[in-house]
Amino acid sequence: MLIRLLVLATLLVLVGRIVRLLVRTPPLRKQESPPPSLVQDPVCGLYIEPQTAKESIEQEGKRIYFCSSSCARQFKTGRGVLTSGPSDRTEG
DSSP: OHHHHHHHHHHHHHHHHHHHHHHOOOOOOSOOOOOTTOEEOTTTOOEEOGGGOSEEEEETTEEEEESSHHHHHHHHHTSOOOOSSOTTOOBO
16 A cells, blocks of 8 residues: 555656646746836836836936836835846936
8 A cells, every 4th residue: 555655646746747847937037138218116126118207316417217106205215225136227
């Protein structure tokens, strides 16, 4: 009985691995470059077009764009700056 359970468990593991290989999606690229016309909101990381930005501010000679008033408010209070990724995607 124990041998049958071990064989069944092994078969289930193998079938699971085969299914995962068959339905596996290609890995995501780490850092895809956005189109040059887009800028990154430094709070949430969303790429937006400067023309459609809800708010923007001038800081150290650069224009920083935000997708929402909430992101702009968080940035101004210093509570929501990205800590990873390209957060310097500003236009200026």
